[in-house]
Amino acid sequence: MIIVDDHHTVVARAVEEGFAKNPKRLPSWLFYDEAGDKIFQAIMRMPEYYLTGCEYEILQMNKERLRQRFVDDGSIFDLIEFGAGDGFKTEILLRHFSDASTLFNYLPVDVSATVLSQLTKRLALSVPSLAIQPINSRYDDAIHILQEEDKNRKVFLFLGANIGNFTTPEAEQFVSTISNGMEAGDQLLIGFDLKKDPRLVQAAYDDPHGITRSFNMNLLLRLNRELGANFQLDQFKHYPYYDPESGMTKSYLVSLREQDVTLEVLNKSIHLNRWEVIHTEVSQKYDIPMIEKIADRTGLEITDFYYDCKHYFSDVLFRK
Numbered sequence: 001m002i003i004v005d006d007h008h009t010v011v012a013r014a015v016e017e018g019f020a021k022n023p024k025r026l027p028s029w030l031f032y033d034e035a036g037d038k039i040f041q042a043i044m045r046m047p048e049y050y051l052t053g054c055e056y057e058i059l060q061m062n063k064e065r066l067r068q069r070f071v072d073d074g075s076i077f078d079l080i081e082f083g084a085g086d087g088f089k090t091e092i093l094l095r096h097f098s099d100a101s102t103l104f105n106y107l108p109v110d111v112s113a114t115v116l117s118q119l120t121k122r123l124a125l126s127v128p129s130l131a132i133q134p135i136n137s138r139y140d141d142a143i144h145i146l147q148e149e150d151k152n153r154k155v156f157l158f159l160g161a162n163i164g165n166f167t168t169p170e171a172e173q174f175v176s177t178i179s180n181g182m183e184a185g186d187q188l189l190i191g192f193d194l195k196k197d198p199r200l201v202q203a204a205y206d207d208p209h210g211i212t213r214s215f216n217m218n219l220l221l222r223l224n225r226e227l228g229a230n231f232q233l234d235q236f237k238h239y240p241y242y243d244p245e246s247g248m249t250k251s252y253l254v255s256l257r258e259q260d261v262t263l264e265v266l267n268k269s270i271h272l273n274r275w276e277v278i279h280t281e282v283s284q285k286y287d288i289p290m291i292e293k294i295a296d297r298t299g300l301e302i303t304d305f306y307y308d309c310k311h312y313f314s315d316v317l318f319r320k
């Protein structure tokens with residue numbers, strides 16, 4: 001497995017930078033430590049979190065169509081997945097491709113080492129003929145590594161509405177970085193969560209079971225564990241907010257009182273006013289014109305839109 005960062009320093013630096021911002025901000029990749037991975041898996045199993053089921057349906061219904069697109073001229077290709085996670089949905093494609101004796105290598109990229117090694121172990125059993133090369137890093141580092149890799153045709157996957165963690169300008173920036181590293185004929189499949197009934201979106205991030213709440217709160221626990229912080233969880237409230245106009249869901253941790261928190265490892269303390277927020281996540285929802293604009297501005301052509309039956313979600317295939 002390729003491991004890029006010294007995670008500890010990266011975490012410390014990111015937290016320090018985030019708390020210096022106004023409003024205070026924590027990067028959303030920080031959610032995914034061992035505890036966070038487990039909570040996210042529980043999120044994906046709850047009925048309110050419609051995204052996973054929708055994309056599962058899309059991949060299941062279109063696996064042969066996608067295979068034909070990816071196979072293209074028949075030459076071997078590298079299937080590079082950003083934010084592979086537990087690979088529950090990608091496995092549909094991997095198994096189907098391998099059953100059809102498709103020539104390809106699978107390169108999953110993820111920030112979580114735990115999730116990657118689980119994925120690798122599971123795939124060794126479920127898709128034994130799979131050629132797999134896991135990369136444990138954040139996306140930006142992975143892009144650099146990949147540019148020095150072999151010269152196979154490339155198909156990039158960015159599924160599960162992971163792109164939603166970027167604001168729209170950041171998403172455009174990210175897609176254009178990938179696009180710049182693509183050769184003519186390379187492809188990119190992105191999963192976008194679409195604008196829909198605002199109450200459905202709100203419920204997906206404000207579930208009655210409190211699972212998303214504990215996902216958000218786990219950030220503070222992680223800082224307590226890794227940076228020797230003394231956040232008291234009962235002094236914060238989980239508050240997600242969906243704005244149907246911009247399509248942006250923002251998640252916050254709201255301070256219930258004026259308080260000081262010490263971060264031992266950073267040798268630093270932070271001050272929070274009563275009702276001050278820490279912004280922890282963006283989950284951007286898209287409409288078709290927004291997606292077409294990304295293609296336009298990044299030099300890519302859209303070849304297919306794939307939808308679930310409710311049109312809640314779309315996997316969009318781009319080509320250079």
Ligand code: AVJ
Nearest residue numbers: 043160161162164165212283
């Ligand atoms: C993994 C980024 C797609 O934003 O929907 C789920 C993460 N956050 N519930 C999302 C998440 C709160 C998720 N993504």
